[in-house]
Structure formats: C-alpha cells, structure tokens
Amino acid sequence: MLQWLRARCPNTSYAMKLDSDVFVNVPKLVRSLLSAPRSSFITGVIQRRAQIRVRGELLPAVRDGPGLRFSMDLPSRILKASLNVKPLYIEDVYVALCLRESGVEVSDPPGSAVFFSYSPFLMPHCFWTEVTVVLLENSELLLESWRTFEKQLQYC
Secondary structure, three states: OHHHHHHHOOOOOEEEEEOOOEEEOHHHHHHHHOOOOOOOOEEEEEEOOOOOEEOOEEOOOEEEEEEEEEEOOHHHHHHHHHOOOOOOOOHHHHHHHHHHHHOOOOOOOOOOOOEEOOOOOOOOOOHHHHOOEEEOOOOOHHHHHHHHHHHHHHHO
16 A cells, blocks of 8 residues: 555645544544644554554554554655565554654654544544544444434534
C-alpha cells in the first residue's frame, strides 16, 4: 500500500488506511485535516500505555489500525525504515516499529477529531456526527451506521 501511494499519489497531502469494518465521518475527517501538520504526521486510535512486547522490548505508543491517517511524506520514510526492521505479522505494531526507526512521533488527532477502536454500548444522542472513525463489530453494521449518521445530520 505504501509503495502504491508513493508512486500514484505524489500530489496528495494525506492518506488513510482503514479496516473493512470501519465507519468514517468523511466531513469531520476533512475538517480535522485542515488543521493537521503536512509532514511527519500520523494519528488514529493511539494506545499510549499499551503494554505490548515484541522481541523482548516494550513498544512505544501504537496506532491502532482501524483508521490510521498520515501525511504523504511518511510512506517513503516508513518504507526506508522497513529495510532495518525485522518483519512482523501485526501491521499496526510493525508500522510503530518503522516509525520509531525513522524518528517519527505519534500525534493526537487534530482539532476535535474522535477515533473509537470500538462502538460504545451507550451512545450519546448525536454520536455519529461527533466521531470521525469507529471500528464496528462487523461490516454489516456499516449501512446501519451510515443511515443513522444521515438522520443525525438533520438535527445535530
């Protein structure tokens, strides 16, 4: 994916990696990117206190994969760092290792962007218009979430 982005999207400012079972509030996403840094920027659901050990070492903050946003200078930097990082089957953790290798720090989502690595059991009245990315239980919930989002746009 990173090679494809680097080759085919040279004039793009940002890219986003999503899982197939993720709801994205596109208008809120675009608004949040208006204030985001244009370089060395990567954000999403951040697990700052994750106690993840890989090959005997504690990892730095890890970006959860449901909705990973990044500036377009990072694909080249991650690919270059990957030459020095032993492959790992967990892509979120592997990207974190490559980012650490290249000296890139994680960023909190800009503005009031809200990322959820789960769909909460109790949702506020205008939940879908206030979030940016939500990982759902399964991809079948996407259509239902989108319909609720469209209804909430009318009164939230």
